[in-house]
Amino acid sequence: MAVVRCNQGHYYDDEKFSRCPHCGIFAGVEEKKNKNADKKGFFSAFTRTKDDSKTVAKHESNYTDNRPMEDTVTVSLESVEKAPVKKPSDDGKTIGMFSAAKGNDYVTGWLVCIDGVEKGRDFRIRHGFNWIGRDYDMDVILQCDISVSRQKHCAIVYDDRGNSFSIVPNAGNELYKNGEPIHEPEKIKTGDVIQVGMQRYEFIAFCREGREWEKE
Template sequence: MEIKSKPVECPNGHYYNAALHASCPICAGAQGSGAFAPTEAPGQMGGGVGSFQPTEAPNRSGSGAFAPTEAPGQMGGYAGGVTVPVGSWNAGVVADPFERETSIGGDLTADGQVEPVVGWLVCVDGPVRGTDFRIHAGYNYIGRESGDIHIHGDQQISRQNHAMIAFDSSELTYYVGPSAGRNLIKVNGKTVLNAVEIHSYDVISIGTTKLMFVALCGEHFRWDVENSHE
């Protein structure tokens, strides 16, 4: 004769035949093998014995989880993780460590002494009309953005080393000539292909800019002779 009995539900939600088993055989088998009780459905936080919270989705900062690896080229912790392109710190030409810029009050030499001015270029026509530029002994390179003399705003002048003006302190002579610029330069309206000697009030044309030259040193004054102006 077959004995029928109503299935009994254990505390962990398993159903078993009480006529055949004194306790839940599923729970008893799990405890004997060291396995955990069934995990609850994802998203539920039950209070059952042995239940765990579901594992968080990838890329979330859960307990024991690692932060996602940053994409190549990113700088973690810097400016909110913004990617900094290689070379973006200085997109222009690397600065020449020996480059000298014209400054008000006289330039300083390596030993901290003021480097004497030997003449001037005065812009009489062009974007910087009315501006004067100091000339020093040796080579003075002219460019739109870098060099000894900067003529800003004239797009027909190369960024650097378009032309040069030089002073020979031993001969007390001044010269001007082309350097690495693409456009020609002129002195008093005549094209200059090589360095030529210049004198006070000569007009040098570079791009759309005209520069009047004014000399300081010469027959009446020179820096290497004390009290030469007396």
């Protein structure tokens, strides 16, 4: 795994994506809406005469639809019940180097809040990209700090090949390591202090020189 920067300044994992996923190249095509709906049936309008007790038909339509009928298919309930159910496929999905049973979800390090409203709380770091933000779909959720972006404020990346960690800024969000601003990916080690938003976190590596999860 390597942290790659695209022409627009986005960082991504080149093992998971052949091209930058942030540039919108994988955006789906919007479904086209039908502008005109078919109108079917017979229409007749009625109006009342001066004599309220009588209703006279103003127009009667003998409209006949001469369009060819579409072929119809009859399916029995029995055949539907016996039809095999297609199971979800892994096609198009990114599969991690480790399966869940082989360590893809194993802890590799921690962020421990040492200053701020989350003081004393720890956040686990795992293999690959660990995106930090306020939304619930982030890997590290910092919901209490409104100065943190909802989506992908920054990321901490564990590279299993090099058994090393990096901090990766994103979209111009403010990020500091040991009091210095970060504008490019930088290596981090145990004891480094990372400031994300208004809070400071100390990084602690579980995987380090002489200790890493074995690949099964």
